[in-house]
Amino acid sequence: MGSPSITTRGSPSRAGSMHLHSPRPAARGDPTMHLVAHSPLRRRLATTARWSRAPRVAATAATIVVGAVLVWGWLGAGLGGAAAVDGDRRRGTPAAKAAELIAAAGRVAAAEVEAAAADGVLGAAAPSRHALDTPATKRAAAAAAAAAVATAAPAPAPAPAEADMAIFLQVSAKSLPLFPRLLARIHHPRNTYAVHFDAAIPDADLAPVLAAVAATPAYGANVVIMQRSRVTYRGISLVLNTLDAMEVALRSPVPWTYWLNLSGADYPLLPIAVQRRLLGGAALTASPRTFFSIVPAAAAARNAEARLGHLHVDPAVAFLGDTPPPSLNATPGARGGGLAPVRATDGGWVGAPLYPAVKASTRQAEAWMVLHRGFVDYAARSPAARRTLLVFAYATTASKHFFISLAAASVAWRPSIVTNCLRDVRWKFRGRTGGQHPLTVDAVERAPAPDGDARGGDAADDDGAAADDDARAGGRNGSEGVRGARLPAALRLAAGAGVAYPFEAALVGSPKWYARKFGTPNSPLMDRLDAAAGRPEAVAAAERYLAWLLAGGDGSAVRPRGSCDGATGDCV
DSSP states (O other): OOOOEEEEEOOSSSTTEEEEEOOOOOOTTOOOOOOEEESTTHHHHHHHHHHHHHHHHHHHHHHHHHHHHHHHHHHHHHSTTHHHHHOOHHHHSHHHHHHHHHHHHHHHHHHHHHHHHHTTSSGGGOOOTTTTOSHHHHHHHHHHHHHHHHHSOOOOOOOOOOOOEEEEEEEOTTTGGGHHHHHHHHOOTTSEEEEEEOTTSOHHHHHHHHHHHHTOHHHHTTEEEOOOOOOOTTSHHHHHHHHHHHHHHHTSSSOOOEEEEEETTOEESSOHHHHHHHHTSHHHHHSOOEEOOBOOHHHHHHHHHHHHSBOEEOGGGOSOTTOOOSOGGGSTTTTSOOOEEOBOTTSOBOBOTTHHHHGGGOOOBOSOOEEEHHHHHHHHHOHHHHHHHHHTTTOSSGGGTHHHHHHHTOTTTGGGEESOOSEEEOOEETTEEOTTSOOOTTEEEOOOOTTSOOOOHHHHSOOSOOSOOHHHHHHHHOOSSOSSOOOSSOEEEOOSTTOOOTTHHHHHTOOSSEEEOOOSTTOHHHHHHHHHHTOHHHHHHHHHHHHHHHTTTTTTOOOOTTSBOTTTOOBO
């Protein structure tokens, strides 16, 4: 409604009395006050109003048109990005809004002129209601709109594409104290997470961790705690556990693109946002990839004979249905290891019946992977995967053979293989290896024992989540390896901000995405890695290294001369 109008009402008794009442409906945008005269004084009042309004009508019309142009020039410069955020691309561009504003101003001015003409303010020379809708007026409006666009700020550059991720965390009793910080560092609201806590973890230790997860609102939307199950880390039950996690991810409403699995003893070397951006790059979007750290063919052939050529029984699958037997934490399968070799009556090995038929097709890689969603669906749900699973049902370290052999034997997925899983794992120290186990990267060097034995048990112990448990269990089940891992120099876990870590410089300069394995929760090394993770040079090294890996195509290409150093990510 407009402002109350002054009305002079004539009556037999009191001519010329005046009252306030609601005005008649005004044209949209009409700023005028309408004078309705019903008294004998109407001629004098109308004449006074006409001559007082004439200059104002012309000034108002001109001011509105010019002001519209200037205001939109300011709006285009200050609010150029607002239209893009609004989402209506056709109506939100500066040119469209400028034209709309100019047209609106024209309508307001036309209404002003029309109202004035109706009251006789402009006399016989008053323009018609379409007087402003002329070719000259349209050209002026177009010129004003073009000027507004020319002065508007450029639209912001689109954000880099990112790939949503599905991440599976396998947490053992030893890595449980490391889990809260790991999840906090890799959590992203658009990813999905599946977490499995080993059945060997005491309930009293697990309860506060679960309570902390439940008390974190951000985790409630996309972190799934899987049902605890028995897992033999060298048996087929570890593969089944991984397939369960894949199924959880596939059922998630999050439209993720890449899946990866982590041990609770892993730690990120790159921020999760950078990982998402790298996985969302054009090369990985155009051609799906699967990342494996593949063992050389000669070594893989030797290992396969011992691991796949003889029968081993996994006790973790020795029950029917969906109800595990009681005393879950007391079972050998829950404690890790526990594979039972099948022996003949004379004490010799019993060979795996299917191994000779598949020997030439088997492959070996580390159990840690980065996989495209299409391959995850293929591994978890396809008939070919179910048949392949039976081949490895009685093998040791099945998780190191099942997934890579499945990919290599698939016509569709063989070309997708990239020969690195983007994990930095340290196997050597001062020129010697740590046996079958990766070294603990947050350990520090100490002097050898007086007897000269450089054995470092706490650094050599496996984190419980690694598929390769041969060194620990080799003396019990006949697999290759030795009981315990001798280190080239004794290492111990240490705390304190002033501690020097032998592997720190290598990890800070690594182009990989994760490092393993860690042994100390919230160590100073983790703080230092966090500080270095987002540096431009670290991100650039990861980008170059990924580009070099992808240049290998199906994984058979060697490093191009003069490109990147596969160990450091440096490019020349």
